[in-house]
Amino acid sequence: MIRVLLTNLARGLLAIVLTVTFVFVILRVAGDPLTMILPLEASQEQVAATRAEWGLDQPLYVQYASYVTKLLTGDFGRSNADGRPALSVVLEKTPATMVLMATGMTLALVLGIGTGMLAAFYRGSVIDRAIMGGAVLVHAMPGFLLCIFAVLLFAVQLGWLPSGGGSTPLHLIMPALVIGLSAAGVIARFVRSSALEVLGQNYIRVASIKPLPRWYLFAFHVMPNASLPLLTLVGFLLGGMIGGAAIVESVFAWPGIGRFLVTAVAKRDLATVQTIVILVSVTMVTANLVADLLYTVVDPRLRNRREA
């Protein structure tokens, strides 16, 4: 099992290195960032001076080497926008996004597992078909459209919630709802099919002999076993949420990383974009590793199989 974990760790690290390299090359090759930093009327000397200051006159591999060295010492460069260190600017925006992710993920899990189990419980009935239809619908729904529907309903029609901003907990509700709902569809489908699989197992047949109500069997025997494999989806779900955050945060003006990335991209803020991309990939790799580890801890069958 330790060997498996080490292999996963190595693959994760390799993925991070590849991401860093890929993004670095793409960003540097793409265009001259000086045209964005300097005003149009800048003189030749100014251009040369800035180029040297940013290290842009060096060959690519020298830039890359110095970049990686700096990364390892925690220096992610300076944001073009206001000249502050990119890392601290980005880290300032992190808590807001983490709050949004955590709320969204909780919502998605509660909603997804709940409806997925309900669909399995009433398998083949109208309820089942309605839930599964809804799950496909949410999956096909563009995130930004959900945002606009939410604004129209809760902010414009009902006037219950503010349409944008991030100052009070009330502002959290709509973005978390949108992010959670998109993931809930995937979870519901997954949990339903996994529950149907669990239902065919012998231990469920044994449990169903006991004089217990059917809902009890579902809630305490089927649900835990059907939900555990969700851990393998964590990376996928998190990725979708982070991608979705770019849109959701932009629409609701939530002061997190996603919205910051979109503005940084529009301003061609090299250092900031790189910092966010690297931060995201480190988060994703860590999440995948933790999920893997957790899975082997929670499910002893898997642990034994891997040791054997």
Next chain:
Amino acid sequence: MTLATAAPPWRRPGWLARQGWPAIAAMAVIALYIVVALTAPWLAPYDFAAIDLVARNAPPVGFGGTWAHPMGTDDLGRDVLSRTMISVRTSLAVALVASLVSLIIGVGLGLLSARRRGFADGAIRVAVDVNAALPFMILALSVLAFFGNNMVLFVCLLGLYGWERYTRLVRAVAMAEYQKGYVAALRRIGASERRIAFGHVLRNVLPVIIVNWTVSLPEVILLESSLSFLGLGIQPPNASLGNMVGLGRDSVVTAWWIATMPGITILILTFAVSVLGDWLRDYTDPSLSQG
């Protein structure tokens, strides 16, 4: 060359009626979108870019508007229906080309790795790892920002989405096909490797490819429209469903239809393709087949 000589199942009488209404409805909806996409420039009642400041922000029919502009007009007086129709054309074309790019890359690598392990296997593993480390949306955002609004690049970028899924599927199925007797027989009669791969194995892998294509097409449509919505994809004056919603977002409180009409248009399209994909997956899954 496939061995089946009987008429394909969809030629048998009553085949369509037995597929259930969701699949039939989805097919009808998709057919409608294709017709609109093909004929939009002639079918649209107005020029999609024609500005009519007198008719600004006219509501759609049923909400105080007239049949002159069934879906209303935007803040420049442009007809929302005409713009939506042209956008369907743009969005479908972009998604179609992009998903075909990803299909060709993925299927090619899959066939390659079924024949020769090693290189392609390594490429797949690396791609899967990088995918697990970086959401495509974030990758696309950072690449697009630095290349600017170049349509060709945008389509190529979208074409990178999801190729590794084809590779994995095709690799698995093609490896099984290569074990079958007909491949040995073909070799025996002197068929070239290329002919075996593209003329025979590929044909038997085709159902898997088509099913996966219907799964990834709506995702590509959503990706395109999301990026265009953020102002980083298709740029005005070109209209795409995503950038229409993006432009209409500012006036969503005063003129909700500008953003909502193209938005619902995307939703219906991706929903229909998803339903069709689900049906197709069940239909081609031999473990579920019955008479």
